[in-house]
Amino acid sequence: MPIVVKNLSYTYMKGTPYEKQALNDVSLTINDGDFLGIIGATGSGKSTFVRHLNGLIKLTQGSIIADGIDLSAKKPDLKLLRRKIGMVFQYPESQLFAETVFKDVCYGPKNMKKSAEECEALAHEAIELAGLDFEAFKDRSPFELSGGEKRRVAIAGVIACKPEYLVLDEPSAGLDPKGKDEMYNLVLKIKASTSHTVVIISHDIDEIAEYADRIAVFDDGRIYADFKTADIGQYADGLKERGLDVPVTVKLRNALKLSEITGVRQNELIESILKYYKTSK
Amino acid sequence: MEIIRLENVGFQYKDYEGNVIEAVKNVSLTIDKGQFVAVLGRNGSGKSTLAKLLNALLLPTEGVVTVFGRDTSDADNLFEIRKNVGMVFQNPDNQMVASIVEDDIAFGPENIGIEREEIIARIEWVLKAVGMEEYRYAAPFKMSGGQKQRIAVAGILAMKPEVIIFDESTSMLDPEGRGEVMDVIKRLLKEGMTVIFITHDMNEAVEADRIIVLDKGSVVMDGKPETIFADERLPLYNLKLPLVTRIAKELKDGGLPINGSVTRLEALTEELCRLL
Numbered sequence: 001m002p003i004v005v006k007n008l009s010y011t012y013m014k015g016t017p018y019e020k021q022a023l024n025d026v027s028l029t030i031n032d033g034d035f036l037g038i039i040g041a042t043g044s045g046k047s048t049f050v051r052h053l054n055g056l057i058k059l060t061q062g063s064i065i066a067d068g069i070d071l072s073a074k075k076p077d078l079k080l081l082r083r084k085i086g087m088v089f090q091y092p093e094s095q096l097f098a099e100t101v102f103k104d105v106c107y108g109p110k111n112m113k114k115s116a117e118e119c120e121a122l123a124h125e126a127i128e129l130a131g132l133d134f135e136a137f138k139d140r141s142p143f144e145l146s147g148g149e150k151r152r153v154a155i156a157g158v159i160a161c162k163p164e165y166l167v168l169d170e171p172s173a174g175l176d177p178k179g180k181d182e183m184y185n186l187v188l189k190i191k192a193s194t195s196h197t198v199v200i201i202s203h204d205i206d207e208i209a210e211y212a213d214r215i216a217v218f219d220d221g222r223i224y225a226d227f228k229t230a231d232i233g234q235y236a237d238g239l240k241e242r243g244l245d246v247p248v249t250v251k252l253r254n255a256l257k258l259s260e261i262t263g264v265r266q267n268e269l270i271e272s273i274l275k276y277y278k279t280s281k
Numbered sequence: 282m283e284i285i286r287l288e289n290v291g292f293q294y295k296d297y298e299g300n301v302i303e304a305v306k307n308v309s310l311t312i313d314k315g316q317f318v319a320v321l322g323r324n325g326s327g328k329s330t331l332a333k334l335l336n337a338l339l340l341p342t343e344g345v346v347t348v349f350g351r352d353t354s355d356a357d358n359l360f361e362i363r364k365n366v367g368m369v370f371q372n373p374d375n376q377m378v379a380s381i382v383e384d385d386i387a388f389g390p391e392n393i394g395i396e397r398e399e400i401i402a403r404i405e406w407v408l409k410a411v412g413m414e415e416y417r418y419a420a421p422f423k424m425s426g427g428q429k430q431r432i433a434v435a436g437i438l439a440m441k442p443e444v445i446i447f448d449e450s451t452s453m454l455d456p457e458g459r460g461e462v463m464d465v466i467k468r469l470l471k472e473g474m475t476v477i478f479i480t481h482d483m484n485e486a487v488e489a490d491r492i493i494v495l496d497k498g499s500v501v502m503d504g505k506p507e508t509i510f511a512d513e514r515l516p517l518y519n520l521k522l523p524l525v526t527r528i529a530k531e532l533k534d535g536g537l538p539i540n541g542s543v544t545r546l547e548a549l550t551e552e553l554c555r556l557l
Contacts, residue, residue, distance in 0.1 A: 040455075041425070041455045041457055042425045042426045042427070042454070042455045042458065043425055144296070144298075146324060146325050147324040147325065148324055173452060173453065174324075174371075174449070174452055174481070175481065176322070176323040176324050176481050176520070177481060177483060177519060177520050177521035178323070178516070178519035178520070178521065179323070179324060179519065180481075181521075203454070203455045203456060205456070206524055243455075243456070243457035244455075244456060244457075245456040248524045248525060248528070248546060249528070251546055252525075252528070252546060252549065252550060252553075255546075255550040255554075256550065256553055256554065256557065258557060261557075266524075266527070266528060266531075269528070270528060270532060270535065273532060273537070273553070273557070274532065274535040274536065274537065276557060277536075277537055277556065277557060278536075280557065
């Protein structure tokens with residue numbers, strides 16, 4: 001079932017001199033199977049929006065029905081909600097806390113009252129899915145791992161609860177170029193196996209254009225546009241006006257001004273240029 | 282003119298289990314005044330350790346680091362070295378010390394004993410240099426990441442350093458914030474500042490005069506961006522080509538007679554317009 005957000009508004013520190021409206025009448029439906037990229041300048045409301053989805057920020061205005069759970073109800077089942085919607089925060093490795101990788105990853109399933117055997121099975125599966133060898137890593141301290149490994153452990157801790165929806169806030173920030181590629185491949189792998197719906201916040205439009213199927217653009221607390229990644233070319237000017245970047249592929253395509261050349265993903269564009277060159281010659 | 286020299290520099294420390302970690306190994310290099318040097322390398326390759334060795338936040342356990350001919354290991358030199366080599370870190374929130382911009386900027390010069398009148402003059406000058414004149418009395422905590430980072434740069438500039446090191450200073454910023462910081466850097470370079478820029482973003486590294494690649498604490502590549510990005514060893518160090526170069530290279534491999542090593546979008550567009 002989808003996550004349906006309607007007319008969501010939110011103001012921080014309401015009634016104080018520091019009052020700031022972070023969200024202003026936002027409506028967005030996240031469908032089953034979406035790979036949604038959320039972009040927008042710092043302070044545009046992206047993080048405030050996703051924090052509403054699993055009830056980390058209490059709904060004050062508007063409505064959210066997340067996979068059938070109505071968050072405007074008096075006492076929504078937040079436990080169930082958080083089991084369904086897994087959240088990976090920015091620099092999630094800073095949230096590791098247990099002495100061993102195994103214990104850290106087991107924390108979620110344990111809180112779900114799973115038996116020891118079930119916990120072990122879930123942790124095993126999650127750690128392997130995160131791209132780490134279970135036997136080699138389970139007894140190590142998460143604090144002695146490399147940055148990329150720590151982040152994988154943190155993600156394993158989230159996917160061990162088998163959320164149907166996975167929300168990631170800047171998952172590739174601070175990683176080296178190869179680490180970034182690996183992170184996105186990991187997200188694709190998770191999407192194909194446990195969490196079929198993925199929402200990613202990122203400042204890197206080239207990454208989003210390469211991996212997401214759909215893009216929602218936040219601007220000053222509102223949604224400026226929501227479109228299929230393939231249609232991003234039409235929004236190039238609007239993105240620039242909002243201080244956002246346009247993917248390199250789209251910039252190149254727009255500069256060439258040839259209607260036969262298409263594609264937003266790098267391979268699509270390259271193929272299209274090669275094909276055009278061969279047929280026009 | 283050479284301003285930084287490293288001779289067989291090493292830095293070792295013991296982790297909590299007592300294992301010796303060699304974060305920097307046998308590095309020898311010099312950096313000239315006015316250079317824009319990008320430092321690349323995988324996570325944990327020693328980039329930040331190297332940066333901290335340059336302004337004596339860390340002292341080498343082997344070899345010698347000299348800044349303006351002064352040995353960083355000599356405690357008598359610390360004041361001059363730290364005054365002349367400023368550092369901007371990753372998270373702008375960790376670098377703000379005051380609740381008003383001008384107080385924040387005054388913190389550095391006050392600490393090195395600059396006269397009040399001179400500090401006031403410098404505040405005006407540095408805010409102009411980073412394009413934030415109208416924020417003199419503003420509160421940093423209300424600003425965007427890019428603005429805060431520019432205030433952090435202004436605070437360093439107010440000490441009139443010769444060198445500024447940016448340690449992944451753009452990685453937490455949005456594209457606009459990155460652009461703002463990059464514009465400030467270009468302005469500083471024009472005025473003869475030396476800039477050392479640690480990054481994971483290949484598109485930013487393209488802008489530098491020189492790229493140094495570190496791996497396992499050692500320098501494995503050192504040269505102009507064109508040379509570095511033409512080097513086939515790049516993936517070995519977890520690095521990638523800038524996106525434009527990647528596209529150019531694949532087009533060339535696919536049979537298009539173009540220069541496969543261009544790094545800038547304008548250059549690639551020109552190459553393609555010629556052909557298509």
